[in-house]
Amino acid sequence: MSMLASYLTLAAVLFCIGLYGVLTKRNAIIVLLSIELMLNAANLNLVAFSKYGVVPSLTGQVFSLFAMTLAAAEAAVGVAVLIALYRRRATVNVDEFDELRR
Amino acid sequence: MEALQTLAWSDAWYLAPELALAAATLLLAVVDLLLPGRVNRDVIGWGALAGLLVAGVFVGWHLHDLQAAADAGEQPVRNVLGGSYRVDDFGNLLKLVFLGASALILLASLGTVRREDVPIKGEFYYLFLPAVIGAMVMASSGDMITLFIGMELLGITSYVLVGVRKRSGQSGEAAFKYVVTGGTASAFVLYGMSFLYGVTGTTNLTLISQALGTALTEYRALVYVAFFLMIVGFALKLALAPFHAWAPDVYQGAPTPVTAFLAVVAKGAAFAMVYRIFLNTAFFAYADNTEVREDLFLALAVLAAAAMIVGVAGAMKQQNAKRLLALSGVANAGILLVPLTLDVTNLHSSMFSEFIYYLLAYLFMNVGAFAVLTVVSRSSGHEELSAFAGLYHRAPWTAGAMTVLLCSLAGLPVTGGFFGKLFILFGTVQTRSYWLAAILLVTTVVSYYVYFSFIRQMYMRSGETEPPATVPVPSGIVIWLCAAASVALGILPKPILDWINDIFSLSADFLTR
């Protein structure tokens, strides 16, 4: 198994753990963090490919930089939304955000 | 190492629509800060509208330029920085749709958004602009990085817009759900893109499509994975079934104009990106190795079918008007996806015309319907279907316009919705995708039931006890504009389609080669 495959596998593991976190964690903040983990997994992919890919190039790294920035912005907005919501609901439990249904 | 190719001032012209919007955003943000709190923030709304119009003028100008170039025998495409930004007819047409839709939505919301409901009214108005920038970027780039950033720009702005009704827990809840779903979708898309980058070594769609041929021989599974991950991401963004469940919740919680924006512009932009990526890259195997392409388009077709079925079926028993329209949006997303999934054959290559025509019709009917919903729910105080009860007595003309819009949504002649569907159907028949045609037709019929539940409320339920509903002038204009456009699209589709056909060519304008 080449190094690339190892990196990719690691990324896949992280992506899936992130996904699992998104799906199961009650705490809204952890859900947001899990999304970040998924994005990180993708970044790892990009950087790994940037070195070991078919055509190594810096593009992957640039992409991952953009992605990180976006992830940070998303996290910020996510937390802001959560705080606004917390003011109304006094909870951050995802499973209690079910007023909108059916 | 090649010479550094940087952004030249001349390139700014190509970016003019986006730049205009960005400038307007900043300007309005500053004005909003400086204006005293008691001043009605509708001023900001009008400013945003002006910004949209200016951007629209620029887009029109671009279209004209491209036309001139095409007449001169050049390729009617302007690539900036190796395709990381791209001005072509595909993008421009869609940009017009996005700008027009946003303008209509803004116009309709002027006078209906209340301070007690949306405390940050200024932000509410001007944040539409960056969202539109995001949508426009999604339509006009040949590079995955730019596309992804456009998607995120639209997404992040939308999260904020959904949550602007700060006093309402529902708005916040909707925003949070949107953040989670949108974030996950972004992660999937990015992850998919990373694989695509990995097996081709580039993010440029042109280069990808060239490299995919070889990549397929060695990394077939990875190519599959890349595309399927993206499909999943986009399916989430587009709310295709069974990835749609968030949509009714989010639509319901969001302020109605934002709902309309999500339903039309956000969806349209996602489609633009799907078209860009899938037609551009998956087209690689036109000549040989059609297997992967077939599979991808099959997957999309299955999702489209599922969306049509689930959307309509789910809407059947839905009592909340907004959720109902959300589910209708799910079904319509399925319909909009159908042309893409059709084969390009020697008889059929008009998928873009089919798509954009229906998108246009969808724009008018949806924006109009949401505008009516805004008016009606303001008068009734809730957004249940029963808010429409007896509308025929309370506001006969609005009821009439709504009837036209609903007919268009249901795809009854002679409306834009009908013709759009007909056009798509003809495509399915030409490519012999009869099963898709059948599903499209059957769901359309079931959707009669769904949309006519509004009509039942408006005409067949008593509403005589309630006071007449007042319609603010801007809303009235939008409603009637949309209704008239819906009819016009049905009776005279020819000018528009002629025009699209004149300026658009799948291979020249769209495929980055």
Place this chain on the structure above:
Amino acid sequence: MLNFNIDFTGEFFAFFLLAVCAIVGAVLAVNFTKVVHMALSLAFTFVSLAGLYVVLQAEFVAFVQVLLYVGAVTILMIFGIMMTKHQSEGQERGRPLLETLAAIGCLCLFGILFYAIRSAGFAKPDVPLPDNNTLSIGKLLYSTYAIPFELVSVLLTVAFIGAVALAKREEDQP
């Protein structure tokens, strides 16, 4: 198919160590009961990833990773945690069905990914990356990727405005 014929180079050891760290951090983040612990263990993962980036000769990316994730995101999250009340995870009823299905789903997804990764025979790349990584990236950002770069600036502004607008307390609130 699981023929792990791996060259035991230095890079591999570094990778192995950091990968274990990252996975452990991620797994712990999923299994901790206290929210702060979760956030911190995720930060640990992020750091490990930064290490991996270094191993991958992406120093600038690693730097940004530390700066953004550990420095900004995690701190932001911890602020978020501070500003809201929390019960610990474990005190509440679990959702076995959801968790089981989610686990199965994620495992299947991983299986698919793993199969795809395994089935690809990656050739050794022949083109090395430029030495001066950061400079090259900078050049790229100002040339080829100038437009995304500008867009990101718009995005950050919007995110900033949006976050503030959403999170700030209304003065005229009843």
Place this chain on the structure above:
Amino acid sequence: MATVFSQYAWLVPAFPLAAFAILTAFGRGWSRAGAWIATLASLASFALSLIIAIERIVSNAEDYVGGFDWLRAGAVNLTAGYEVTNLTALMLVVVTLVAFLVNLYSLGYMGEDERMTVFFSYVALFTSSMLGLVLADNLMILYVCWELVGVCSFLLIGFWYRKPEARAAAKKAFIVTRVGDLGLLIAILLLFWYMPDHALDFASLHNVFHTQSGIISTSITTLIALLIFVGAVGKSGQFPLHVWLPDAMEGPTPISALIHAATMVAAGVFLVVRTFDIFQASQAALDTVAIVGAFTALFAATIGLAQNDIKRVLAYSTVSQLGYMMLALGVGSTTAAMFHLFTHAFFKALLFLGAGSVIHAIHTQDIREMGGLGSRMKATAWTFGIGVLALSGIPPLSGFWSKDAILSAALEKSPWLFAVGVLTAFFTALYMARLFFLVFTGKARGDAATYARAKDAPWTMTIPLIVLAALAVVSGFVQTPMSGWLGSWLWSGEAKEHAEGVAIVASVAASLLGIYLGWLIYAKGTIRRDAVSSRLPWLVKLLERKYYIDELYELLFVRSLRGLGKALAVFDDVVVDGAVKLAGGAVAGLGRLNTRLQNGQVQTYGLVAVIATVVLVLAIAGRRFW
């Protein structure tokens, strides 16, 4: 030689038709005036018919055919035409005469009915259609008129619409005769496709089946003939479709006389005569006709023995006599059949009108409540008596000659048929004697006051009786064993006369025996009336209940149709509509499933999405890697 009046034959049905149109359009509120219009119209028809007949008798004119294109559609090219032959001329006279007399009679009989004009308009329409039927030059037009007379019959049976029995009888009459009509319709369809040039006119039929027989195979010919016969069976009340005719007596009595005795019911016989070429081409068909006719004659006569309603007795007698006519046809003697039709029309109309006078006088139809009316209603009793004798076949009254002609013909063919005929003649005489003696002799058994008021009817009602009685006496002489004038006139000279002495003796003996027996039982009382019923109660019961045929039909057809209908209704609701509902339910179920999914938990949504992802990938991409 050329004809003068035959070409105006179309006017014969046109008069009553005009009367019908006038009465329907403007007749509301008129009463006697309307009735007189109809009567005069029928008189005009009669006059014209008579002129035509006389012209034809005197000059032996050629047949006349006229008409116009009626229906051109595809291969169909039908004319609405009329044909005047000696046969039709004869029928014209019979029909118009009886119609006129009945009209006249009805002026008195229906005088107090508020819907008199409606009645007369129906009668006019009937007369017109019947005449059309007679005149029709092709089977199609005949069929059209055939149906129209059926409808008029239906309308008139149900004339007293308030009575549920009348409603039921009308319905029954229409539906039962329609069974026969279907046979005729299918026969026409068959003929249409088998005849050269799709011709349906009688001249072509004659050509094909008589002159150049063999064009159409025997089996098809038999089929066509039998189907036509089915039509005749329905109309002429032959077994097994006779059930409607006795019930039809719910209608006003003049109608019974006109439609259900003299004219319409004879249309079946007329039809067979008209298409006799086809029958002649198939021996099987002829045999069937003979057997059915003979059986019906006997069968109905036995029922007639046990009926207590004056009109029903006459009705069964009609069925029986029609059976005679069919028997005659079956044994190949159209002359005898037409002859009997001719005489029967007069004496049966006479009997019905006489019965009508009785009913008019004492307002009951049950002969057990009558008796001794002969002294109060002399004219009625005398004319009725003549009718009875004529029907019983007592020489030299008309019935004797025609019945004798039939029996002679039957004897020639088969002794069995002859025996049945003679037996029937006996029963006929018996039940007619019973009827006469119970009604007109003895003591009054009913309400004394009514009896006291009973008297002969006004002149409009009496004159027809007298005229008909006269005809019943003399009409038999047109065709006697001595002179076969009628036959030779009808069939243009192919008169073939024969009279079997055996037949004459046997039939007269049977008739006299019957009348004597009746006299013994019902007038003199020598034999106790319950002589039979006390010994064989089941037999009397069987006869009284008409062999339980109605009950059988009720069970076989009405109940089973209702049962089938109910079953199909359930099927329609559960299976056919159920499938629709199921489809709708499936969509709705899918919708509900979707609603269940929408539980507000964003993580559930995500879970569904992940599972969907896995499934999608495995299903679509996975198949390539399997």
Place this chain on the structure above:
Amino acid sequence: MLENLPVLSLIIWIPLLGSLVVLFLPGYNARAVRGAAIFFAVVPLLLALWLYASYEPIVGGQAFAEQGTWLSVPLNAEAFGLHANVASYRLAFDYRLGVDGISLPLVLLTGVVAAMASLASVHIRKRWKTYFTLFLLLQTGMYGVFLARDVTLFFIFFELTLVPMFFLIGIWGYFGREKAANRFLVYNGLGSAVMLLAFLILIATLGFSSAETSGGTELIFSGSYDTMLANLKDPNAAAHQNSAMFLSENLKWAAFVLLLVAFGIKLPMFPFHTWMLKVHTEAPPAVVMIHSGILLKMGAYGLIRFAAFLLPVQLHASSTVLAIIGVVNILYGAVLACVQKEFKLVLAYSSVSQMGIVLLGIASLNETGFEGAIYQAVSHGLISALLFLLVGSLHERTGTTRIDELGGLAQTVPFLSGILLTAGLASLGLPGLSGFVGEFLSFLGLFSSMKALTAVGVIGVLLAAVYVLRSVLAITNGPLPERFAGLKDARFVEALPMVVLTALIVLLGIYPSLLTDLMQHGFDGLLKELQTRVGG
């Protein structure tokens, strides 16, 4: 005088104009609204009568044909291996109208029934303005269906009848109106969806023609009925065998079955009939007049016009099946009509039965049968319109249409009863009334090929007598219930349409050539095609 006018267009669009006029009339002025509606319903009738008077069967309807380009949409066909010699594609939806011996009788029927129904709309007590607006809109759709010569145009008009009907049933119907309206909409919508699919298949594979433009040869896909007919007869069709445009056998079958289902739903054909039961019982009588009188006939017309004319080989191959379905329709409807307690349901099932005869006529594959089918359609249109007119009048007076609650009405309302009886007799196929001719011709037509089946179908005639008499006599005859003692007979506005319809029924029964002469050459093309394709 009218020769130079586009008469067909006028017939179609005058009701629409009327619809707009009514829309802008003051709503409180019921008299003006009603008057305008009747006026705009009668004018097309007069035009149709003029058409009837000046139509010559031998010439056909060419003199009246109208043709214009409505829209012609480019299909941006890329150079991905275009067809040889073809420069571009177009999808053309033309405005083509035409009339022939098949459609003219139905146009006349529409004119008569629509005019009469607008007179009969006196029973409408609320929201006249909207009612008549929709009513006139519906008429535009119906005329359009019968006059369109382009499948897309046909479809659009077909659909155009859907929405007004939904409103008319849903707003002015009886208690279960909304359910009935929904069912109508969805079921018929399904039918038209199926039809659209078939049409699109036909357009894509049969509707092509080419034109020379400056850019080279342009291939045009259009719904033009005449183009399709011409392509069908194209002797070189075999040369296109392998082309993607060619209508292959399988596709032909698919299109045929789809058309059969689509029009079968409208007809209605067993087992697609259940939707119309609700419509018949719940819709207001004037609307059912239109519905039963005309809309059902669109199914018959469509079957002949498209399924038969465009796909004669399939028609031929499936004629036995069609005939069996027809017989099932006849018997099934009749038996069910025999046990209904609600008069409207009796009529609904009788429609099922009567429309089965139309199927028989079509299955016969000869001119007699085809003409019989059209005749039957027209005749049933008149009869059922009359019957539902009566139902409306009876319901207005008695408040019920249940057979077991009514009785003896001949005493109080002799005129209505008389007309009811006449209509009943016409519907059971009494010779001398119009019902007989269609029935007879259809049976006659089918009998040439399927004798036994026809004989079984003829039993329906007997059952018709059973259910008609059973219900009509129960209503008019027998003892009169106390509460109906004081009923008033028909008013003039009610009596007028009744008399007109009755007169037409009688007229067509007495002199059928009035109508059959019109159809004389209408089927020539189809018959020739049948002859050459399948050898007679």
